[in-house]
Amino acid sequence: MAAPSVTDNSQWVLYGNNVDAQFYSPLNKVNDKNAAKLGLAWYVDLPTKGGLLGNPLIADGVVYQGGPIGQIYANDIRTGKLLWNTDVHVHFEEGTIATSMGALWTRGIALWNDKVFMATGDCRMVAVDRKSGQIAWDVPSCDKKDNFMQAGAPHVGGGKVFIGNSCIDGGGARGFVTAFDAQTGKIKWRWYTMPGDPSKGYKPENKAMAVAAKTWGTKWKASSGCASVWDAITYDEKLNLLYLGVGGADPWNPEARNDGSTDELYSSSIVALNADTGEYVWHYKLAPGDGWNFEAMNTVIADLPIHGKTRRVVMNAPKNGFLYVLDAKTGKYLNAGNFVPVNWASGIDPKTGRPMYIADARWWERPEGAVASPGPLGAHNVFPMGFNPNTGLVYIPAMSVPTFLRKDETMLVGGSYWDLYYQDEKFKPYGSLVAWDPVANKERWSYRQKLPVNGGVLTTAGNLVFEGEGTGYFKAFKADTGELLWSYNVSGASASPSTVEIDGEQLIIVPTGPGGGGTTLTTVKYATCELCRGPVRLLAFKLGGTATLPPPVPPAPFPQPTVPRQPAALANEGKVEYARQSCETCHGMELVNAGSIPTDLRRSPIPPTLETFDSIVRGGGYRALGMPQFDYLTDQQLQSIRAYIINGSWQAYEDQLKKNQAP
Numbered sequence: 001m002a003a004p005s006v007t008d009n010s011q012w013v014l015y016g017n018n019v020d021a022q023f024y025s026p027l028n029k030v031n032d033k034n035a036a037k038l039g040l041a042w043y044v045d046l047p048t049k050g051g052l053l054g055n056p057l058i059a060d061g062v063v064y065q066g067g068p069i070g071q072i073y074a075n076d077i078r079t080g081k082l083l084w085n086t087d088v089h090v091h092f093e094e095g096t097i098a099t100s101m102g103a104l105w106t107r108g109i110a111l112w113n114d115k116v117f118m119a120t121g122d123c124r125m126v127a128v129d130r131k132s133g134q135i136a137w138d139v140p141s142c143d144k145k146d147n148f149m150q151a152g153a154p155h156v157g158g159g160k161v162f163i164g165n166s167c168i169d170g171g172g173a174r175g176f177v178t179a180f181d182a183q184t185g186k187i188k189w190r191w192y193t194m195p196g197d198p199s200k201g202y203k204p205e206n207k208a209m210a211v212a213a214k215t216w217g218t219k220w221k222a223s224s225g226c227a228s229v230w231d232a233i234t235y236d237e238k239l240n241l242l243y244l245g246v247g248g249a250d251p252w253n254p255e256a257r258n259d260g261s262t263d264e265l266y267s268s269s270i271v272a273l274n275a276d277t278g279e280y281v282w283h284y285k286l287a288p289g290d291g292w293n294f295e296a297m298n299t300v301i302a303d304l305p306i307h308g309k310t311r312r313v314v315m316n317a318p319k320n321g322f323l324y325v326l327d328a329k330t331g332k333y334l335n336a337g338n339f340v341p342v343n344w345a346s347g348i349d350p351k352t353g354r355p356m357y358i359a360d361a362r363w364w365e366r367p368e369g370a371v372a373s374p375g376p377l378g379a380h381n382v383f384p385m386g387f388n389p390n391t392g393l394v395y396i397p398a399m400s401v402p403t404f405l406r407k408d409e410t411m412l413v414g415g416s417y418w419d420l421y422y423q424d425e426k427f428k429p430y431g432s433l434v435a436w437d438p439v440a441n442k443e444r445w446s447y448r449q450k451l452p453v454n455g456g457v458l459t460t461a462g463n464l465v466f467e468g469e470g471t472g473y474f475k476a477f478k479a480d481t482g483e484l485l486w487s488y489n490v491s492g493a494s495a496s497p498s499t500v501e502i503d504g505e506q507l508i509i510v511p512t513g514p515g516g517g518g519t520t521l522t523t524v525k526y527a528t529c530e531l532c533r534g535p536v537r538l539l540a541f542k543l544g545g546t547a548t549l550p551p552p553v554p555p556a557p558f559p560q561p562t563v564p565r566q567p568a569a570l571a572n573e574g575k576v577e578y579a580r581q582s583c584e585t586c587h588g589m590e591l592v593n594a595g596s597i598p599t600d601l602r603r604s605p606i607p608p609t610l611e612t613f614d615s616i617v618r619g620g621g622y623r624a625l626g627m628p629q630f631d632y633l634t635d636q637q638l639q640s641i642r643a644y645i646i647n648g649s650w651q652a653y654e655d656q657l658k659k660n661q662a663p
C-alpha cells in the first residue's frame, strides 16, 4: 500500500490536514457562492454512545475515526459503510479515575503509511493495520498507577508517532512526551515536562531540566506536578521541530504548590523540541504563577509578514484568552492580543513577552474567592482553531465560561472549588467564533453563539469556515466577513470536520455525537436543546446532496424514582460531595448529563438501593464499563451522594410532570 500523500486532495491524512496543521483545505468547489446548496450525501450511525472528538482522517477512499473506550472505525468515503471497527480494548483494572476519563474522552487517532494509531486511556500506544484493522503493535506509554491517562490524539512526523499524557489536574508524577518509531513501536526518546523532586535526590537528566529545577521553589511537591501535554502537539516538517502546549501545574492554587518558585518550567509553556532527538530547543512561558490552569492548545504554523518581515511563526490560543504569535525558530515573542474579554491581565508586555497581571482574577489571594474569566475551562479548549492563508485569519472557537474559584484542597480535580455555572450582571457565559488577524493583532469579525462550548473549525480556499455548534447545528460562514451562509442540524458536532475531493465532488465529513469531555458535559446546563445530544454519526455533505436524516429520537422520559425522597440536608451534603469526588466531570454538573456514555443518573434503570449503589460506586461493580471504583468513600459520603441523586431524580420527574400538564 502506497503511503498516503499530504498534498493529494482526495486524502486528509494529518490532524489539521496540511503539514502546518492549519485545518485548511485548498479545495474550493464548495465556496461562498454555492455553500447554500450543500446537502447530505450520506450518514452512518456508529456503534457507540460516546461523541466523536477527533478530526476524521481520510486515505485511499476510507475515513478513519477514533471513538471512546478504544474504538477505531474505518468507513467507506463514498457510501459511509462501516468497513471495520477495531476495539483495542481498554483495561480498566488497576486504573484510576484518570484511566476512565482518558478512555471516555478520546480525541482521535493518527495515520501514517499503512497504520492507524490510537493512544488509550490505560496508557498504551496501539498501531492498527489500516487495511485489516488488525493490531500491528501495542506498547506501554505511561503508567496508569501514577494517575496518568491519555486522551489526546497521537501525532505523527518524521517516521515517529508522538504522545503526551495527563493527570486530570489531580496531581501525579512528572509529565512527559514520548516519541515511538511508527513502524515498530520502539521508544525513540522521552522528554519530561518538569524536573523531579530534589528531596528524593533528583539529578537533572539534561541541561533543560537543570534550568527548570531552579524554578520550582523550595517546597517542590512531586505529587503536585504533572505539567502534562494533553493533546497539543504539532510537528513542523520544515524546521524538524515538535511544538508542545504544556499544561499548568497542579493543584491550581499557586500558593499551595510551593514557595519561592519562579517560572515552574516547563508548565504553562509552549516548548519546541528537536523532533528527531527530543532535545529542548526553546520555550515560551505563558503565565508565570498560573493559578487558572491556562494551558496552550493546538499550535498552527504559518509564514506571515510580522513587523515588516516575513517569518515562519507558530500561533496558539491557550485557555488564557490571548492569541500568541511566536517566531517558530526561536520562540521569540512577536504579537499577542486577547480574543475574548479577560480579567487576569491587561495585556502582554511587548518588551518582555510577559503578561501584565491585574488582581481581579487572583482568587487564591482572597478567602472568599473570585471570578476568573476565562477560568480553567479556558477561552479556547481542545476544539481546534484553524488558519486560512487566503484571508490571513485565524478562526478560534472561543468560549466565555466565567468561573468562580475558591480554595478547597479536598477537590479531586484542580484542588480548588470551581463553579462553571457562575453568572451575574458582569459575567455571562457565551460562545463565539472569532476571526483574528494575527498580523494586525486584532479581531476582524466574530459570530456570537448562545452556548459557550462549540466545535473545532475547518477553513477552505472556497472562502469558507465550518463549525459545529453546541446547539446541534453545523454551520458555514464566509471566511472574510463572517456572514452565515448555511446551517444544518446534525445533533451536535465537536470535532473539526475534514474535506476531500472524491470522483470530482467535494465532500465535507462531519463526526457528531454528544460529550467528549468535561468541557461539553459541564456546560450542557445551558443547552435547552435535548435533541442536540443526538446519535453518534459520521455525515458527509456535498453540493446538491439529497439524503435525509431520520427524525431525532427524543430522550427517554425520566422514570418515576423507585425509592422515596431523601432528607434535604443529606442531599445538600451530597451535592458538594458529587462535585468534590468528580462524579460531575463524567455524569454532568448538577446531574445534567450530555447524553454521552455515562448514564444520566436520573434516568438510570438500576434501583438506587443502598446495596446496589454501594456495589457500583465503592465496590467497583461497573469498572469494566469505565465507572471508576471509589472504595475510599466513607458511609456518610456515599449516602449523601446517593441522596442527592435520588432527590435530583424526583425533581426531574416532577418537573417533567408539570411540563406535560402545562396547557
Ligand code: HEC
Pocket: 097, 100, 101, 104, 578, 581, 582, 583, 584, 585, 586, 587, 597, 598, 599, 601, 604, 605, 606, 613, 616, 617, 622, 625, 626, 627, 628, 630, 641
Ligand atoms: C471517569 C468517569 C466517571 C466518573 C468520575 C464517575 N462515573 Fe459513574 N459511571 C461512569 C461510567 C462509564 C459508567 C458505566 C456506563 C454507564 O452507566 O453508562 C458509570 C456508571 C455509574 C452508575 C450506574 C448507573 C447505571 O444505571 O448504569 C452509577 C450509580 C454511578 N456511575 C455513580 C457515580 C458516582 C456516585 C460517581 C462519583 C463518586 C461517579 N459515578 C463517577 C463514569 C464515571
